[in-house]
Amino acid sequence: MARTIAEIKESITTDFMRNEDVAALYGFAPGDAFTTHFSRVSIENLFFYIVACATWVLEQLFDRHRTDIENRIDTIMPHRPKWYRDKTLAFMQNRLLLPDTDRYDTAGMDENEIEAARVVKFAAAMENTDSSLLTIKVAGEKEGVRQPLDADTEKQLAAYIAETKDAGVRINLVNRSADIFHCKVDIYYDPILLSEEVENRCREAIRNYVENLPFNGEYTHMALVDELQKVEGTRIVELISASAEGSDDSVPIVIDTRFTPSAGYFTAGEIILNMQSYK
Template sequence: MARTIAEIQNEILIEKGKQSSLNGLDNNSKASIWKLWVNIMATAIWVHEKIVEKNALISRPHTLNWYREQSLNFLYGAPLTSDASKDVVPIIWKDGSYQFDTTGLDDDLEKYKIIKYCAVSEIDLETVINPSKDVEEIFSDYFHNKVGVVFIKVATQKGDSIARIDVPNELFAFKEYIAKIKDAGNQVYITSDDGDILKLNLNIYVDPLSIYVDPQDIEYYQLKSLSRELTATEVDKINNHGSVSDLNGSLITKPDTFPVLDAIKNHLKNIEFNGAFVKTYLVDDIQKAEGVKIPVLKNVKTSIAKNPSDLENPLINDVSNIEYFIPRAGYFDLDALEVEVNYIPYTFYRDKQ
């Protein structure tokens, strides 16, 4: 940030005081020649620093973080004036770059920023090139794997949840905005999708003094928790058991509180946009929940969201053997979250007596 004229003048005066040869300049009048020259030099230096600062700002390299910053600063549908015919903020060329003309707008620009979440990435060329390949194959892989493309994932906020930008003109306007401000020659791929689907299956050993488990459901949960192949008799017991109690997994003192389910939802909410789902981190958070003794994450399945215009459901992928992965949309749809928990009373301490 450029210094003010007063700051530069003060530094000149401090340096003058260090030079004994200038002690004769002791006239403190503001109209004295030497003070006028100090002011002239300070002003000239200030102008120079402002020019350098502006050039540095304009010529800053457009990194991935720059694309993210510009995306989050996108303004949609902000009225320029009270004139209803001017219902959008124009993008103008100013000081060497495209900028929004916010003349006449109030200070609350946040209400026009529809992009609340953004992640920008690209594919590293080294990840797809094999040095032993022929040149023709290398160039084929180069384009096939979209190397050199900037990927931008964006989402908005609806209530307390992350959501895709589902108003067609909003996403269209944002794409036009990026096309106008991006570097020449760069390819940009923009997506805004519904949150990915997540299905979890867990065995949770709980403190029976804190967590409610209906005694009639214990054998059912124990059979379902087994990792071995079940016998025909055991399968029949599961199929004939019927529905389990809705209170299973709740706190005995607070029947409307389900610590395990709450811990899972809070963990998923706190994953940053386009951040990785890490199985170990999820288990760690469940372990901290009240009444939980041993959490075991048995199975994890995920898929992209179903396209409303598509009659077929998306393929559900079993990712239980993967320690971490990033949801394709950048986040999970918590309304579509499916969690199956086998609540088993923790009684191992009595088994050893």
């Protein structure tokens, strides 16, 4: 990153004042402050300022050259899945790309307008090494709840991805309703508390956990049990079963230890809690 003119001039004058030969010639002690012996209109000060300006221009040119080279490298190198995720999040509804680019013209738009146009609020990209297929999962958001994009927006997004992707990359765009999470749990609770109160808190803990996982994050039995053990009044938690039901699944899928939702996110479904007093 280029230095400021003041920083460059400070570096020059510091080295100048530290030079013992220069100090002997001008009659000052090595290391003195430059401004102590030279005024703002002195030949030395003006000369160093001109040199600092020229150096600043040169450093600016080097910075721009480096940026240009990095941009050129980005355009010729295949991109990683993270690039596709970020590019998908940059999609803007009902906006055209600049000709022959993968960027939008946002001139005249304020931050609120830009944010409103970026309707893809969640995205994840992962490559299937067996089929050489890049899967991109997406979701929008309404009132803080994840939800699929509408059909028209999905078509726009698919066209945008086709326009911006690397040549030869096969894309599988996933825009689905949330996978439905079901579970059955035995809860042994402290009898000093009401069963209904502990049950409601446990039910809310399950819902909060599965519905607030990171987008395309992994569910685990261990993490769910950990969340339930934090609930006041629970003494023992035994997970009996758990399953997930995707929008394309004919029957729920039994979860064995861990599971990543096919849509990228969950919504809580049938939660059966068997409340038993701990004695």
